[in-house]
Amino acid sequence: MQDLTDAFVELFRRAATDLPPDVENALRQAYEREEPGSPAQSVLGNILENVNLARKQSTPICQDTGTPIFYVYYPAGWSTIKLREQIEEAARRATAKSYLRPNAVDSLTGKNSGDNTGEDFPVIHFVEWENDYLQVDLALKGGGSENCGVQYKLPFNELHAGRDLEGVRRVALDAVEKAQGLGCAPGILGIAIGGDRGTGYEVSKRQFFRNIGQRSETPELADLEERIYEEANMLGIGPMGFGGKTTVLDVQIDRAHRLPASYFVTVSYMCWACRRHRMIVRGDEITYQ
Amino acid sequence: MITLQTPISEEEIRALHTGDIVRLSGTIVTARDAAHKLMIENFIRTDTIGYPELYEKLKPLLKGGVIYHCGPVVAQNEDGSYRFVAAGPTTSIREEPYEAEVIEHFGVRAIIGKGGMGPKTLAACEAFGAVYLHAVGGAASLIASAVEEVQDVFMKDELGVPEAFWVIRVKDWELVVTMDSHGSSLHQQVKEQSEARFKELVGLV
Numbered sequence: 001m002q003d004l005t006d007a008f009v010e011l012f013r014r015a016a017t018d019l020p021p022d023v024e025n026a027l028r029q030a031y032e033r034e035e036p037g038s039p040a041q042s043v044l045g046n047i048l049e050n051v052n053l054a055r056k057q058s059t060p061i062c063q064d065t066g067t068p069i070f071y072v073y074y075p076a077g078w079s080t081i082k083l084r085e086q087i088e089e090a091a092r093r094a095t096a097k098s099y100l101r102p103n104a105v106d107s108l109t110g111k112n113s114g115d116n117t118g119e120d121f122p123v124i125h126f127v128e129w130e131n132d133y134l135q136v137d138l139a140l141k142g143g144g145s146e147n148c149g150v151q152y153k154l155p156f157n158e159l160h161a162g163r164d165l166e167g168v169r170r171v172a173l174d175a176v177e178k179a180q181g182l183g184c185a186p187g188i189l190g191i192a193i194g195g196d197r198g199t200g201y202e203v204s205k206r207q208f209f210r211n212i213g214q215r216s217e218t219p220e221l222a223d224l225e226e227r228i229y230e231e232a233n234m235l236g237i238g239p240m241g242f243g244g245k246t247t248v249l250d251v252q253i254d255r256a257h258r259l260p261a262s263y264f265v266t267v268s269y270m271c272w273a274c275r276r277h278r279m280i281v282r283g284d285e286i287t288y289q
Numbered sequence: 290m291i292t293l294q295t296p297i298s299e300e301e302i303r304a305l306h307t308g309d310i311v312r313l314s315g316t317i318v319t320a321r322d323a324a325h326k327l328m329i330e331n332f333i334r335t336d337t338i339g340y341p342e343l344y345e346k347l348k349p350l351l352k353g354g355v356i357y358h359c360g361p362v363v364a365q366n367e368d369g370s371y372r373f374v375a376a377g378p379t380t381s382i383r384e385e386p387y388e389a390e391v392i393e394h395f396g397v398r399a400i401i402g403k404g405g406m407g408p409k410t411l412a413a414c415e416a417f418g419a420v421y422l423h424a425v426g427g428a429a430s431l432i433a434s435a436v437e438e439v440q441d442v443f444m445k446d447e448l449g450v451p452e453a454f455w456v457i458r459v460k461d462w463e464l465v466v467t468m469d470s471h472g473s474s475l476h477q478q479v480k481e482q483s484e485a486r487f488k489e490l491v492g493l494v
Contacts, residue, residue, distance in 0.1 A: 039465040039475075042310050043425050046463060050431035062427035063362050063375035098374060101362060144380065144426060159491060170491045177487040180480060182380070182404050184426040231490050235483040240403070240426060242308075242465060243479045273427045 001079055007279060007286050008090030008136075012068070013099045014288055015138050015277040016060045019051045022212040023249070023274045027051070030186060030239070030246035040244025047239075047272060058099075062273045065100040066140040068122035069205065073135040080126045087124060091116040125202075134281040137209050145271035148183035150175050151200055154263040163263040165224050168193055168253075169231075175267040176232045176248065181241015184271035186249050188212070189228070192266040195256035200266030207252035208270045216253055225251045239272075249274075292461075296353030297398040299418040307475040309466040311422065316440060316458050317355040317401070318347070321379055323452040325387040327444070333394050343443055343454075350456060351395035355422075358384060358402030360451030362429075363439070371439040373457065375429035378403040381421070389413035405467055405476035414470050421468035423475075435462040 027047055034041040054061040068091065072083055092115040094100045104118040105111065116122065129135075152171040154163045159174055161167035172191055179185070190207030192200045215222040229251040238244025249272065258264065278289040293301060295315030305311070320328070328347075331339030338344050362375040381388075381402030388406060391397060392413045399419060400406070403426040414420060424432060441456035448454075467475040488494045 037310075039308055039310060039467075042463060042465060046425040046428050046431060050425070050428040053434060054430040057430060059430045059433070060362075060375050061430065063360075063377050063429040064427075098362065098364070101375070142427070159493070173487055173490055177483055180476070180483070181426075184403075234490065235486050237479060237483050240423060240465075241405075241479055242423070242467065242475060243482070271427060 001082055002284075003086065004083070004281065005086045005089050005093070007281070008087050009093045009097070009099075011136065011138050011277055011279045011288065012090060012094035013058065013097070015140050015275050016065050016094075016099045017054050017058050018277070019055070019061055019273065020276055023272075024048070024051055026212045026249040027186075027272060030249065033245050034239070035244075038244065039242040040238045040246070043239040043242060044246070060099065060101070061275060062142055062271075063101055064142040064144065065103060066142040066275070067103070067146070068100075068116065069139045069141060070122060070124040071127065071137040071206070071209065072124060073127050073129045073131070075130075075132050075134065076128060078134065083126070084124055087122060088117045091122055132282075136279045136281075138277050138279075139205075139208050140275040141205070141208070142184070142271050142273065145183040145187060145269045148175070148179040148187075148269035149201070149204075150178070150267050151197060152265045152267075154265060165220060168265050169224065169228055171265050172228050172251070172267055173231055173235070175269070176237070177235060179269055180237055181239070183269040184273065185237055185241055186239055186246040186272055188249050188270040188274055189232070189251045190268040190270065191251065191253040192264075193253065193255040194258035195264060195266070196259070196262065197264060199256050200264045201268065203254050203256050204266040204268040207254060208268070208274060209276055210252050212250045214252070218255075221253045221255070225253050293399070295355055297355070298353065299398070302398050302418045302420055302470050305420050305466050305469055306471065307466055307469050307473045307478070311464050311466060313355070313399075313422070313462045313464055314460045315355075316350065316456060317357050318350050319357045319359045319361065319453075319455040319457065321358050321360055321452055322383055323448045324444070324454055325384045325391065327448070328391055329387050333390050346443065347454070348395065351397050353396060353398050355399040355401060356391070356397055358400070361433075361455060363450055363455070371442065373433040373436040373439060376433045376436060377427055377429035378424040378432075380404045381406050385410060392419050393417050401464060405474060411468055411472065411474055414468055415472045418470050420466050420470055422464040423467040424464055432462065435459050
């Protein structure tokens with residue numbers, strides 16, 4: 001098995017410094033929509049300038065380089081033990097090169113490991129698949145947005161939210177309203193319907209790997225995505241919570257089977273700096289998307 | 290575009306209103322959780338001044354000055370001087386228990402951060418003539434590029450790099466007034482309006 005440590009360092013660098021084009025386009029469209037001279041437009045102008053500068057200088061888009069969340073799709077025969085070792089070593093090197101801020105704190109002692117490794121850090125999901133190549137998806141998710149995530153147990157009487165898609169809509173809008181600008185709006189909502197509490201968060205965050213505007217293949221969910229997206233933007237929270245037309249850039253929903261007794265709706269919030277990158281390894285050839 | 294240059298006068302502050310966009314230039318000081326705690330315990334809620342040298346250095350910097358809630362990523366140059374690599378704002382509400390007293394004690398004219406602050410700080414802004422300026426969360430590279438010079442640093446070894454008092458000179462840094470000296474908070478307004486719209490959308494009114 002080849003040593004991919006350097007390739008993983010490059011994946012970290014790209015994720016931290018180079019915002020995906022679909023996210024940048026959504027921000028640019030938001031800039032065009034807001035009133036000229038408004039605080040909302042000023043924020044988006046600053047964001048776009050920052051995105052350019054970070055890419056040009058190869059410096060972090062945001063100083064909070066977040067939790068690294070990996071999805072590693074591998075063909076049979078790869079060692080996930082070795083892949084994990086290489087990813088951890090790459091996290092150490094990427095931190096030393098200042099692509100990442102030291103972000104892993106021991107929850108017992110409060111001590112920062114200083115190199116972005118620790119218990120369950122980085123987060124890595126391994127998935128064996130039928131394809132003959134390796135695909136590694138990485139997202140960096142900052143703390144401000146992570147603190148805005150919320151899980152609802154339906155029925156949720158306070159909002160008259162029952163165990164149906166109307167109930168999902170109600171709690172999703174509640175999550176956006178509660179977050180205000182604190183998740184660094186305009187953000188992206190990842191929503192999971194069902195699952196247990198753990199898979200709920202996992203599925204909700206997996207949505208952040210979808211492109212902006214990519215609708216669910218399930219028509220009911222696609223309609224719901226569209227509706228929550230439009231209504232969230234009617235709340236008027238706006239970029240950074242300054243008021244304005246753009247509160248979310250997109251809403252992406254998936255579902256998981258649940259127990260008859262449970263109906264969780266899990267809403268994860270991704271900040272505007274939706275930093276994700278993909279690496280594909282075919283033999284000796286490594287490409288990034 | 291409104292420009293502000295430190296030190297800032299009360300008159301300039303009173304002319305500002307929520308929603309105004311300003312460009313700030315001049316010397317400012319970073320201070321976050323540990324620095325605020327230190328100022329409160331050693332300079333403000335005390336009869337005997339701890340760290341008297343630091344106190345004397347901070348007084349002229351903060352009179353008409355600006356505090357920035359920021360834990361920067363800082364690199365050291367070969368000649369021993371420092372430069373800011375990434376310097377976005379941190380969440381300000383954590384300083385709510387302290388900020389009003391800091392504003393009053395030192396005559397601070399502006400606080401920079403993100404997310405806004407609460408009623409105690411808003412009241413201090415009104416009483417003593419100060420504003421809250423909101424920086425763009427996440428715009429770390431852009432903000433670092435507005436920092437022209439790191440002029441000094443206090444308590445770096447004691448508090449660590451993110452928590453130290455960094456004295457920096459900034460140029461043309463674009464910020465939005467979200468809490469003014471007339472009792473108005475954009476955060477409060479947006480919260481009230483969005484809550485009302487939310488209730489309409491889910492039929493709770």
